[in-house]
Amino acid sequence: MILPDVRGLHPFYRDLAMRSAEAWMHAVAIDYFGRTAGLGERNEDFDHMAHVRQTTPDGVAQDVSAATERLRSETAATRLYTTGFCFGGRKSFNQAARQEGLDGVIGFYGLPQRRGEDDVDPPVELAGQYRCKVLGLFGGADQAIPAEAVDAFRSALEAAQVPNELVTYPGAPHSFFDKRYEEHREACADAWRRILEFVGISESA
Numbered sequence: 001m002i003l004p005d006v007r008g009l010h011p012f013y014r015d016l017a018m019r020s021a022e023a024w025m026h027a028v029a030i031d032y033f034g035r036t037a038g039l040g041e042r043n044e045d046f047d048h049m050a051h052v053r054q055t056t057p058d059g060v061a062q063d064v065s066a067a068t069e070r071l072r073s074e075t076a077a078t079r080l081y082t083t084g085f086c087f088g089g090r091k092s093f094n095q096a097a098r099q100e101g102l103d104g105v106i107g108f109y110g111l112p113q114r115r116g117e118d119d120v121d122p123p124v125e126l127a128g129q130y131r132c133k134v135l136g137l138f139g140g141a142d143q144a145i146p147a148e149a150v151d152a153f154r155s156a157l158e159a160a161q162v163p164n165e166l167v168t169y170p171g172a173p174h175s176f177f178d179k180r181y182e183e184h185r186e187a188c189a190d191a192w193r194r195i196l197e198f199v200g201i202s203e204s205a
Helices: 011-022 050-054 059-076 086-097 123-129 147-158 182-199
Strands: 081-085 104-108 133-139 164-171
Touching: 059 086, 081 086, 081 147, 081 182, 086 104, 086 133, 104 182, 123 147, 133 147, 133 182, 147 164, 164 182
Parallel strands: 081 104, 104 133, 133 164
Antiparallel strands: none
């Protein structure tokens, strides 16, 4: 299940679903905003932040559950994973506490730290409830996620005995995979390789 960034079902995530299928992974990209913005194509002027503010952890978890049921009913998938980016990266991490039957969760530059007093789902504080392994992929030049936040997340996971691999790419900024792929091809290629290994697929498959 692919959990997009704050832009929602951006064309990048449609393309990523196709790339995943080409790598022998069944994939469903989630549209968080279907409830509030309706379905169908959205133009470049779409005010995604107005709809981000209407999402809830419970609503995202329901979307993931629906995607899970679709994969189970329409494919021969035997293992289930979430992969998310930024806003979706954080939500992907936390599905480890919210979903039964996941084999792992993957998050690209999902903020693990608490963002303020009204933050209801910081991964660093929910790690003790995680029930599957975690792959986290971060940019070393990401000003939104300091190295100490990644270290604290790793410590929380290890304290809870959650298998994890948290990787930081030196010099890579936030959104290095989904918006700045061409500039950071080496980091992106390594991240893709790690995803395939994490889900148990050989690059030569």
